[in-house]
Amino acid sequence: MKLILIDDDPIVSASLKTILEVNSDIKVLEIGSDGNQALELYMRHSPDIILMDIRMKETNGIEAGKKIMAYDADARIVYLTTFLDDEYVDEALNLGAKGYLLKQDFANIVPALKSIMANQIVFGEGVMNRLQPRHQRFKHDELSNKEHHLIELVAKGLNNKEIAEVVAYSEGTVRNQISALLEKLEVRDRTQLAIFYYQNLKK
Template sequence: MKLLIIDDDKIVCTSLKTILSSDSEINVVEMGYSGKDAIALYEATKPDVLLMDIRMEFMSGLEAGEHILSKHSDAKILYLTTFLDDEYIIKALNIGAKGYMLKQDFEGIISAVKAVNLGHNIYGTEIVNKLPKLLSQQEEHFSYETFGITEKEYEIILKIADGLSNKEIAEALFLSEGTIRNYISLILEKLSLRDRTQIAIFYYKNRHY
């Protein structure tokens, strides 16, 4: 797996390279220190995953990510930052980033990068905990009818987005866990998703922010 690292702190870049290169499956092809570097180096190296900071001088990681994704919709971008700002999280979701983690969670960075490379969406616990609150402040504008989602299935999607387990959803809706699992399988099939996490992320991304 080819990995591109972008962070305006050269020490952070070097440290991340050392940590990630310790895994034989990860090849750090290049490092950059600005949003402009990210755009140029992405074109030059065509990495499998771009690991990037958000706040950088002249051009932010979010601006760079939006530019890259506008040209390469399949780009897999994982943001690694110290900032938990609502606007940053929302922007990352809206532009199609694959993940958002805090630098304090660096212990899990290797597994996170690998998961993103496999197509999974990775969001740190602090980010996931903030999403329902952000969600409640926004207006719904996306119709699930296009995908054939029923009212009951949509209700289950809401419960998943709120972080409820299958057992908790079953209790809330007075259904069996087996029935909930069947509903979730149908939802995954209709939305062409792989797992419960992707259902939640799909829901967040299709809100009006």
């Protein structure tokens, strides 16, 4: 797993690098100190994951993330921050981040990164607790087996074409069914659909 770290605190960056590289399968390719460097380093190295703070001088992590996603829609952006503001969480979800983790939960950073490499979307416990009330009223048994399976495939990171191959439907049919699920569950996008799966359906 090859990573880029972006954090404006050099002590944090150095500590993270040490923690991560204790694992022999993780290599930190380079460290940046500002969101302005994020896209440049991403384009230079094409890392598996870019692990980035949110609040930084000049360009923050959200703006940097938007630029990276515009360059590569399949980029795995993971935010590692001390801030649990609703605005930041929502913006991270909307731009397609694969993870939103809290620095104080450092013991779970490496397992989270490995889950993301396995095409899962990972959010720290504090983030999940904040999102949980949105779907409390929904009953699990209101989903058919087919709908449950589609949500599971989305949560695993498959795109519409890949899902169509698994379920033997046309890509257009898959797109329509996922749109119907978004409306039924009152979630905005595929990322929130994946969060719903991990909160409510995964056993």
